[in-house]
Amino acid sequence: xxxxxxxxxxxxxxxxxxxxxxxxxxxxxxxxxxxxxxxxxxxxxxxxxxxxxxxxxxxxxxxxxxxxxxxxxxxxxxxxxxxxxxxxxxxxxxxxxxxxxxxxxxxxxxxxxxxxxxxxxxxxxxxxxxxxxxxxxxxxxxxxxxxxxxxxxxxxxxxxxxxxxxxxxxxxxxxxxxxxxxxxxxxxxxxxxxxxxxxxxxxxxxxxxxxxxxxxxxxxxxxxxxxxxxxxxxxxxxxxxxxxxxxxxxxxxxxxxxxxxxxxxxxxxxxxxxxxxxxxxxxxxxxxxxxxxxxxxxxxxxxxxxxxxx
Numbered sequence: 001x002x003x004x005x006x007x008x009x010x011x012x013x014x015x016x017x018x019x020x021x022x023x024x025x026x027x028x029x030x031x032x033x034x035x036x037x038x039x040x041x042x043x044x045x046x047x048x049x050x051x052x053x054x055x056x057x058x059x060x061x062x063x064x065x066x067x068x069x070x071x072x073x074x075x076x077x078x079x080x081x082x083x084x085x086x087x088x089x090x091x092x093x094x095x096x097x098x099x100x101x102x103x104x105x106x107x108x109x110x111x112x113x114x115x116x117x118x119x120x121x122x123x124x125x126x127x128x129x130x131x132x133x134x135x136x137x138x139x140x141x142x143x144x145x146x147x148x149x150x151x152x153x154x155x156x157x158x159x160x161x162x163x164x165x166x167x168x169x170x171x172x173x174x175x176x177x178x179x180x181x182x183x184x185x186x187x188x189x190x191x192x193x194x195x196x197x198x199x200x201x202x203x204x205x206x207x208x209x210x211x212x213x214x215x216x217x218x219x220x221x222x223x224x225x226x227x228x229x230x231x232x233x234x235x236x237x238x239x240x241x242x243x244x245x246x247x248x249x250x251x252x253x254x255x256x257x258x259x260x261x262x263x264x265x266x267x268x269x270x271x272x273x274x275x276x277x278x279x280x281x282x283x284x285x286x287x288x289x290x291x292x293x294x295x296x297x298x299x300x301x302x303x304x305x306x307x308x309x310x
Contacts, residue, residue: 090195132168139167147173
């Protein structure tokens with residue numbers, strides 16, 4: 001444990017470096033006309049657009065499912081609500097994710113962020129909902145929530161847990177995919193895919209489906225892990241092999257997307273990224289907080305600009 005804490009401390013970059021990385025996001029996307037609001041509202045710099053990430057030639061089409069990833073998560077589905085189990089990192093991260101969601105979406109929909117139920121009357125969908133650890137808080141904030149997952153065990157666990165509370169028992173959980181809901185012409189005011197995109201076979205197709213599910217003028221929120229060396233050291237080496245928070249092999253570094261790549265993919269799917277924030281872990285307190293450092297975990301909020309033609 002001492003070695004892990006020392007490693008995490010050494011890998012935390014100075015604020016100036018992380019802020020510069022965060023500021024550079026929007027100008028790199030020359031095709032994005034709207035200005036991305038960063039978490040700190042810092043002034044933006046200019047830099048050329050990096051090459052877009054290569055797509056997996058073996059990924060199924062039109063589905064973005066990765067069967068290996070589905071089997072991996074099915075094997076630990078029963079532990080979703082064990083805060084000390086394999087999903088402990090997500091439980092620790094949840095409060096910071098929800099703080100970002102409440103802040104950005106209250107501003108987007110013109111709602112009072114101090115209200116206990118600011119999302120009353122809005123339709124949300126949690127894609128890749130797992131056991132419902134995000135769906136349930138969204139329902140408690142007043143939203144009409146649909147949770148979908150391609151792992152049937154996850155949906156069963158989510159339904160059982162939701163039924164323990166009359167408020168969350170109204171969540172509509174479905175064992176299905178985003179692509180299937182697009183075929184059914186479903187749409188929502190806000191679409192969430194948190195810690196999901198790094199596990200799909202084709203991120204571009206997946207984002208197209210998220211866009212199609214979002215009403216024009218609606219919001220899309222995605223959180224994931226940056227493809228950086230620091231992310232490899234912390235999210236894989238430290239989290240899986242030293243701290244053993246996650247089963248070994250949970251993440252594949254090559255499947256991560258950089259913030260620039262994610263924003264470009266979303267732009268091509270008619271979603272304009274408006275704001276990004278990073279997550280910073282304090283090993284002493286064991287808590288996550290929002291920051292401008294997007295070098296490891298980060299979250300993005302975008303708006304649906306036009307009707308997608310998929």
